[in-house]
Amino acid sequence: MRERLNQTIQFPNRPKVIGRHAVVGPKEGGGPLKEYFKDVLKDDKWGEKTFEKAEKKIMEHAVFAAIENAKVSLDEVDVLFSGDLLNQIISSSFVARRFNTSYIGLYGACSTMAESLALGASIVNAGYFKTVACATGSHFSTAERQYRGPLELGNQRPPYAQWTVTAAACTVLSSSEENGNANKIGKNSGANEKNTVGNGKPAQIAVTGATFGKVVDYGVTDINNMGAAMAPAAMKTLVAHFEDTGRNADDYDLIATGDLGKLGSDILRDLCGEKGINLGPNYHDCGAMIFPFSDSVCQGGSGCGCGAAILNTYIMDKMEAGAFKKVLFIATGALMSPTTAYQGESIPSIAHAVVLEA
């Protein structure tokens, strides 16, 4: 197996998911995926004075809970990869401040979960570090203030807008299963048929590949229409992934985009159709899944936490249960700045894909 083909790298050493955790806000926790969200906040300020402090707290909570879930000690985590939506990725740095480990801060907007997983898996696969934590989070109220306006301002949202998800999630990757949950260990990570259902043990999830996206800009300037801005980036990454690996959409049990929303995922289907890629019923968008469809959330969820929370709960739960064996997770990010948007600049977008196998 060639390890690198253009934008795609394969991980023959199969970095394993040994721990994971996601915490979501009350609105998300009451949505269609509520049975998968085990950690739901009752109050999205979580007793803090400001929403920024709340965002910091939920991210810290997600990281520490994931490390606990991985059954490793804090000292055993070699690197933390983390990013968020706030200026200077401040929430991530606050998390790292409490965390005695090397820290690599990432800004990939809503693509951060896939970006951190891809980088974390690369470093673990190469053997440089043994255990890494990959985290991200977002908060509706902090994002709203940074990218739009005051919360209580009585303006209307355009029908193609999206609703930033309040959630944080962390995945712990490791080169060996030894530190992981003992009951999670499969016999041989290569023989993925045997270690799933049947023997009652959850399947071991591994990151087996990643496609690093390129920045794509199709000229969308409307910061409310992020789905349309990001869909071309997702299409380019998908096309590159399929070309590099020789796979097609049917090779995956699930292809999940991070937060394109309903409109964005419809656009992605159209764009992929033009390129001859038929996204069938195995394609879903996390943004379109997280909220009940209503006027207020418009096209669905957005934000780093959206895809991250669903990946670490619903998708990985289903993988451990054997329902999905091979999943392609593509997190998309609108790399916009309100300042340049006011200056009339269009929105550069990116999408990174990671392959997860159980």
Next chain:
Amino acid sequence: MQNEFAERNKRYLEYVEIKSPKTSPWKSLFFAFLIGGLICCMSQAFTDILPLIFKGMTLEDAKTWSLMLTVTLAILLTAIGVFDDIGHIAGAGTFLPITGFANSIASPAIEYKAEGLTFGVGAKMFYVAGPVIVNGVVYSILGALLNYLIYGVIFK
């Protein structure tokens, strides 16, 4: 990059324009008329009722009180987090009357309280209303100038 992809981007943006859902004008107009109309009726009611309660209140005074009551109510509703929900439905119905102006000052005041009184509330309170005030001042100067030219110079 602009030239190379201009054609592709143009096609894509046209496609997005068609694909994106639109706000229904009839629904928006209906709710704006209904809720905006109700706000106006309420303020008119204040103007009509106040002189009946407080004997000796002139119509001019009643109008001033009516405005103050409407603004106070809008700020109260903003503070308890209800105004934005009404605004999502009513749109221009709540934004155009004086209620919208009150909301546009009260909501940043609440939002930026966390950054303190000087750099938070003080600096950001007129962040939404500021452009409206600047426009108002500029256009009133232009209006006054026009008024002076027409009635003060031409038809003197």
